[in-house]
Amino acid sequence: MTENKASEDKPPILGTWNKMYIVVLVAHFVIISLFILFTNLYA
Amino acid sequence: MHIVDWLVLIGTMLAIIGYGIYKTRKINNVKSYLLGDKDLPWWTIGLSIMATQASAITFLSTPGKAYEDGLGFAQFYFGLPVAMVILCIFILPVYYKLNVYTAYEYLEQRFDNRARMLTAFLFLIQRGLAAGITIFAPAIILSNIMKWDLNLTIILTGAVVILYTVLGGTKAVSVTQKQQMIIILIGMFIAAIIIVFKFPADLSFKDSLSLAGKMEKLQVVDFTFNLDKRYTFWSGMLGGVFLFLSYFGTDQSQVQRYLSGKSLSESRLGLLFNGIIKVPMQFLVLFVGVLVFMFFQFQRPPIHFNDANLIKVQQSEWASELDQLEKEFDIVFEDKMTSLDVLSAQIDSKDEAGIVQAKAAYELNLEKDLQIRSQVDSLIYKVDSDAILEDSDYVFITFIINYLPIGMIGLLLAVIFSAAMSSTASELNALATTTVIDIYKRNIKPEGTDQEYLRVSKIFTIAWGIIALSFAMMASLFDNLIEAVNIVGSIFYGTILGIFFVAFFFKKLTNSTRILSLFTMGLFLGIFSTSVLHSTFVETTFPMLYENDVPFVLLSMAIGGILGYWGSGTFFKPINGSSVIVGALIAQIIVIIIFTLDKFEFIDLSYLWLNLIGCVIVMFVSLLVQNFSSSPTLEKSGS
Numbered sequence: 001m002t003e004n005k006a007s008e009d010k011p012p013i014l015g016t017w018n019k020m021y022i023v024v025l026v027a028h029f030v031i032i033s034l035f036i037l038f039t040n041l042y043a
Numbered sequence: 044m045h046i047v048d049w050l051v052l053i054g055t056m057l058a059i060i061g062y063g064i065y066k067t068r069k070i071n072n073v074k075s076y077l078l079g080d081k082d083l084p085w086w087t088i089g090l091s092i093m094a095t096q097a098s099a100i101t102f103l104s105t106p107g108k109a110y111e112d113g114l115g116f117a118q119f120y121f122g123l124p125v126a127m128v129i130l131c132i133f134i135l136p137v138y139y140k141l142n143v144y145t146a147y148e149y150l151e152q153r154f155d156n157r158a159r160m161l162t163a164f165l166f167l168i169q170r171g172l173a174a175g176i177t178i179f180a181p182a183i184i185l186s187n188i189m190k191w192d193l194n195l196t197i198i199l200t201g202a203v204v205i206l207y208t209v210l211g212g213t214k215a216v217s218v219t220q221k222q223q224m225i226i227i228l229i230g231m232f233i234a235a236i237i238i239v240f241k242f243p244a245d246l247s248f249k250d251s252l253s254l255a256g257k258m259e260k261l262q263v264v265d266f267t268f269n270l271d272k273r274y275t276f277w278s279g280m281l282g283g284v285f286l287f288l289s290y291f292g293t294d295q296s297q298v299q300r301y302l303s304g305k306s307l308s309e310s311r312l313g314l315l316f317n318g319i320i321k322v323p324m325q326f327l328v329l330f331v332g333v334l335v336f337m338f339f340q341f342q343r344p345p346i347h348f349n350d351a352n353l354i355k356v357q358q359s360e361w362a363s364e365l366d367q368l369e370k371e372f373d374i375v376f377e378d379k380m381t382s383l384d385v386l387s388a389q390i391d392s393k394d395e396a397g398i399v400q401a402k403a404a405y406e407l408n409l410e411k412d413l414q415i416r417s418q419v420d421s422l423i424y425k426v427d428s429d430a431i432l433e434d435s436d437y438v439f440i441t442f443i444i445n446y447l448p449i450g451m452i453g454l455l456l457a458v459i460f461s462a463a464m465s466s467t468a469s470e471l472n473a474l475a476t477t478t479v480i481d482i483y484k485r486n487i488k489p490e491g492t493d494q495e496y497l498r499v500s501k502i503f504t505i506a507w508g509i510i511a512l513s514f515a516m517m518a519s520l521f522d523n524l525i526e527a528v529n530i531v532g533s534i535f536y537g538t539i540l541g542i543f544f545v546a547f548f549f550k551k552l553t554n555s556t557r558i559l560s561l562f563t564m565g566l567f568l569g570i571f572s573t574s575v576l577h578s579t580f581v582e583t584t585f586p587m588l589y590e591n592d593v594p595f596v597l598l599s600m601a602i603g604g605i606l607g608y609w610g611s612g613t614f615f616k617p618i619n620g621s622s623v624i625v626g627a628l629i630a631q632i633i634v635i636i637i638f639t640l641d642k643f644e645f646i647d648l649s650y651l652w653l654n655l656i657g658c659v660i661v662m663f664v665s666l667l668v669q670n671f672s673s674s675p676t677l678e679k680s681g682s
Contacts, residue, residue, distance in 0.1 A: 009306060009307045009308040009311075010308065011308060011311070011312070012308070012312070017131070017132075017311065020311075020315060021128045021131065021132070021315075024124055024127065024128055024315050024318050024319055025124065025125070025128060027124075027319050028121075028124040028125070028318070028319075028322065031322055031323060032121065032264065035117065035263040035264050035326075036263075036264050038261065038263060039261065039262050039263050039264050041256075042252055042253065042255065042256025042261040043256060043261075043262065
């Protein structure tokens with residue numbers, strides 16, 4: 001695979017890979033927040 | 044086991060393996076065999092990555108861990124999504140651009156053949172040992188509980204894996220893993236539902252959670268910054284990132300999974316899918332363990348979960364003592380259940396004083412429970428001083444065999460075998476690929492034909508399979524072998540990651556080089572200062588420092604970050620092969636020394652941090668050696 005082809009790869013949704021990464025990290029943040037909530041709720 | 048369970052178990056296994064062999068029946072060249080035609084979609088890659096990481100011991104041990112310690116182990120995976128994003132940005136495009144078969148091929152293109160050999164060799168040692176344990180660990184548990192012959196269980200599991208891995212190569216591994224992972228997720232989900240339905244009629248799901256919470260089983264997140272505490276938010280988010288970067292970015296058993304993707308996009312999506320699903324999946328597995336714990340609060344558990352150990356005592360001169368302890372255990376269990384009913388009632392009435400009193404009564408009974416179990420351990424030790432007394436690995440399988448309905452036992456055993464086979468298949472496939480591509484083809488026979496490499500790949504898959512099986516069968520001869528292999532892994536991963544970091548980020552000076560140096564040096568000094576401040580010497584000599592450690596740790600992190608940022612810019616030189624090899628060897632020695640100091644309790648350090656320490660030392664020493672070395676560097680270029 002050439003470098004050009006690699007850089008042309010687009011994600012199927014959201015348009016850019018940076019947006020995809022942000023979605024993953026935000027989802028992770030939400031999951032950890034729910035864990036914290038869960039921990040506090042049953043502490 | 045009921046005939047229906049046998050049919051479910053064997054039927055599920057045959058269907059998955061048959062599908063794998065059918066889908067790969069036309070593979071006739073080495074590229075297809077080792078890279079699987081590069082036609083896999085993202086969901087197959089994602090499930091395959093998850094199945095490779097989740098071995099059978101994950102599904103046997105993890106619920107047992109939650110049974111004993113609660114949900115805190117979930118924090119171990121907190122760094123994983125971050126690592127997935129870093130891999131997608133920096134590492135995956137490089138592997139695709141260079142069109143490599145193995146991660147270590149890249150190191151030759153970046154440094155030289157020596158760096159490639161050193162890293163491939165470290166991988167083969169570490170993964171070769173781990174493959175044996177991946178087969179042995181579930182086999183010992185299943186054979187003890189199911190009364191199967193240990194060696195026969197090892198041989199049967201291993202032989203089936205070797206068969207389909209040899210026949211279908213990488214693609215067989217990936218397509219079977221997809222089915223195996225689906226079975227695993229469905230099986231664990233149904234198990235969770237069944238356990239809830241087995242709770243006493245007057246105990247609702249919500250009440251059971253309230254009780255589990257009062258018993259401190261539901262604490263997922265712990266923000267304590269304590270280096271000797273194994274699972275905290277910080278060790279997971281910081282130490283875990285380095286561990287997962289190393290595991291997913293440089294371990295061929297994982298690299299091979301995503302290199303077989305249809306395109307760079309599909310591989311990226313597979314990794315991100317893993318990043319989103321993995322943490323909730325581990326939470327589910329742990330949560331099943333907490334549910335099993337709650338179940339055994341109202342259903343008398345065995346006095347010791349490893350039945351094989353109990354049988355040894357029953358057949359010895361200590362049988363009457365065990366009988367007496369069983370009777371005492373019955374009484375304590377009844378008292379414990381009564382105190383739980385009281386606690387549940389107090390929680391319902393929201394009477395805080397009553398809750399505290401009821402909890403104290405429960406804890407008193409729990410203490411008695413633990414004392415009796417400890418006395419049972421002593422009896423087992425008297426009968427067999429080599430017996431493994433820790434029985435948490437046997438909790439979930441005991442529940443499966445004794446309390447799940449007919450059909451579900453077969454399905455859950457299929458889950459465990461699927462997990463064992465999926466991890467082992469990836470490991471054998473990766474070991475064979477590294478041996479053929481990085482050693483045989485590169486150093487022994489560079490001019491061979493495609494068919495010859497295909498044949499050799501199959502031979503090496505069988506050879507590594509036999510080595511893993513032999514190691515698994517000898518494993519019971521060694522004490523603490525599982526611990527030993529985990530240690531080997533954590534000792535080597537940091538060094539391997541350091542070599543790859545130098546390869547990726549110390550070729551030319553860029554912002555990435557400086558930011559990486561800022562973070563790693565900041566964390567490194569933070570860990571170092573915490574370790575010193577928490578030492579016995581500081582605790583006794585300077586108690587003020589010990590009690591007010593946070594400002595000092597933050598200050599050292601800031602100094603480390605500034606030094607890293609400034610130093611990497613000021614002293615930067617593109618690092619060559621000789622420098623990185625010196626850096627890797629020195630880092631390896633230092634990590635072993637640190638581990639030894641921890642082992643003999645001179646310092647307190649969770650093994651997760653060894654990954655970061657090894658990595659930083661490789662980067663630092665390589666840069667240092669390059670600065671004092673007269674050997675040529677690569678051309679320096681600014682960002």
